[in-house]
Amino acid sequence: MRIIGNNNIDNGKSVLGHEEKPFTYIALGFFDGVHIGHQALLKSCIEKAREVQAVSTVLLLEPHPDKIVKELNHFYLLTPLPERIAMIKKLGIQQIIIIDFTPEFQSIRAEDFIVRMLFEQFKMRGVFFGYNYHFGYQKKGDFQLMEKLSRKYHFRYYLIEPVKTDENISISSTIIKEQLERGNILKANQWLGYPYKITGKVIHGDNRGAKILSVPTANIAIPEEKMLPKNGIYIALVEIGREIYQGLVNIGVKPTFKQKLKRAGVEVHIFEFHHNIYQQELSISLLKRIRDEKKFSRVEDLTMQINQDKLIAHTYFKENIIDYKTIHMNKKS
Ligand code: RBF
Ligand code: MG
Numbered sequence: 001m002r003i004i005g006n007n008n009i010d011n012g013k014s015v016l017g018h019e020e021k022p023f024t025y026i027a028l029g030f031f032d033g034v035h036i037g038h039q040a041l042l043k044s045c046i047e048k049a050r051e052v053q054a055v056s057t058v059l060l061l062e063p064h065p066d067k068i069v070k071e072l073n074h075f076y077l078l079t080p081l082p083e084r085i086a087m088i089k090k091l092g093i094q095q096i097i098i099i100d101f102t103p104e105f106q107s108i109r110a111e112d113f114i115v116r117m118l119f120e121q122f123k124m125r126g127v128f129f130g131y132n133y134h135f136g137y138q139k140k141g142d143f144q145l146m147e148k149l150s151r152k153y154h155f156r157y158y159l160i161e162p163v164k165t166d167e168n169i170s171i172s173s174t175i176i177k178e179q180l181e182r183g184n185i186l187k188a189n190q191w192l193g194y195p196y197k198i199t200g201k202v203i204h205g206d207n208r209g210a211k212i213l214s215v216p217t218a219n220i221a222i223p224e225e226k227m228l229p230k231n232g233i234y235i236a237l238v239e240i241g242r243e244i245y246q247g248l249v250n251i252g253v254k255p256t257f258k259q260k261l262k263r264a265g266v267e268v269h270i271f272e273f274h275h276n277i278y279q280q281e282l283s284i285s286l287l288k289r290i291r292d293e294k295k296f297s298r299v300e301d302l303t304m305q306i307n308q309d310k311l312i313a314h315t316y317f318k319e320n321i322i323d324y325k326t327i328h329m330n331k332k333s
Contacts, residue, residue, distance in 0.1 A: 002095045003085065024057040024095070025049035025126035025156070026118055028133055030064055032173040033078035034087040036193040037130070037163040044160060045128045046092045054125055057095040058088050059118070065101055076227035078173055078180075078192075083199060097122065110136025114149050126156035132172075165191065183230035183289045194326040195237070195285035196229065198222065198249075198266055202277050205267060208257065213303050217250070217267035218277060220284070231264050233291050235313045237327055238270050239283040244327065246271045248306075248313050249284055255295035256302050271310075285327050288316060 027045040031038045042058070049056035062081055079087065085096055099105060108117070113136045118124040127146065135141040143159050150157035162170035169175060171191045179188040180196065189195045198220065205219035222228065231252035238245045247270040253261045268284055290312055296302040 004095065004097045021123050023052070023054040023123045023125040025052075025054040026057045026059055026122065026124045026128070027093070028059055028127060028129040028135065030061065030173075031058065031079075031084060031088065032064070033176055033192055034084060034091070035078075035171055035173065035176060035191055037171040039091060039193055040163055041128055041130060041160040042088065042091050042093060044158065045126075048126055048128075048156070048158065049094075052125070055094050056092070057097060057122070057124075058093050059097045059099065059122075060084070061099050061101040061105075063101055065106075075225065076177070077225050078176060078196070078227055080223045080225055083197070107137055110141025110145055111149065112136070113141065114146065115153060119149075119153050119155060124155055126158065128158045128160055130160055130162060131170075177227060180227060180229040183232055185229060185234065185286050185289050188229070189286075195287055197283050197285050198226065198228070199281065199283040200266070201279055201281050204278065205265075209267070209269070212299055213306065215269050215303070215306050217269045218282065220266045220268065220282065222263075222266055228264055228266065229286065230289070231293050232289050233293065233309055234286045235288040235290060235316050236268065237285045237287065237322065238268055239285070239327070240277060240280060244324065245273055246313065246317050247273075247284075248309055249286065250293065252293035255293060256299070269306075271313075287320075287322075 025045055025048055027042055029038065029041070031042075034042075045058075046056045060081075064075065064077070081098075088096060114127075118127070127150070129143070129146070131143065133143070146159075147157055149155075162172075164170060165175075176188050176191050179185075179191070185196060200220040200222050202218045203221045205217065210216035228251055234249040234251065236247050236249045238247045247268045249266065249268045251266050252264050253259075254265070266284070268282075290309060294302075294305070296305065
């Protein structure tokens, strides 16, 4: 798969003399979470492109337009760029174009974006997008403009229907984030099509887990923009290299111990695991939330509670069949 960065892109201007470049079918969107709605759109792009031997392509704007335009301080993502790229690649998209969402880029008119950039420069002959997709300067471009341009320039135009929840709501990154905020990991996972995953390097914690509680934990460094679900204790699967382990995750501020944390931390206790994994990358797939984080007046009470948590997790793993295919869906390779 090819990833084209901004350096190769002559933002907005038309480039001639690239006749050797293959035609592309381009999926447009931000694709945060690569949820089941995105997956349907991307799969149809891959299939249709294959029929005409075009290169299936995703065009990503980075950072998220809303982050720049609305100047939001706290803008969390389900999938920071590296995770998103890995997942899109895994689905079978052949090329990803990443465009810096700069002020220059923002000032490109909707029609120029489609015609000069996508059609002329990237040889787009098919386009895929959802109903809520708007594009170009002041987001003035919509599906009606796209349809008009597709007739004028003769490219295929696919407006993809949203995938709906059982309650008939269109699945979007926003409604998935709302579920995570409430700790409804089951709903979030159902709409994502895979268990929500947190990836990061193992860093040094305070060693209290191993020393005092007899529950060693790996503390994970989390990318700043990564969305964390509601604080609490979660049953999880842990991927280290090619191995998958069972474990329990604490997301929170450890109120039992006085400390100043700017943001909730993520740490995982991996069952039957005794290796030193500092500096290694691991991924945690959250399966079920079992309780809130609590402040205990005695450390022994916390230890007892964690032993209770372990029993609940063991029962869970006994009673549930884990679909490992979806765990691997967003595995980097
Ligand atoms: N810390 C708390 O202050 N309250 C809790 O309810 C709590 N629950 C935990 C449950 C599990 C399964 C794990 C692994 C950790 C939990 N912790 C909790 C965090 C614990 O205080 C931490 O692992 C140690 O202090 C080492 O950093
Ligand atoms: Mg630790």
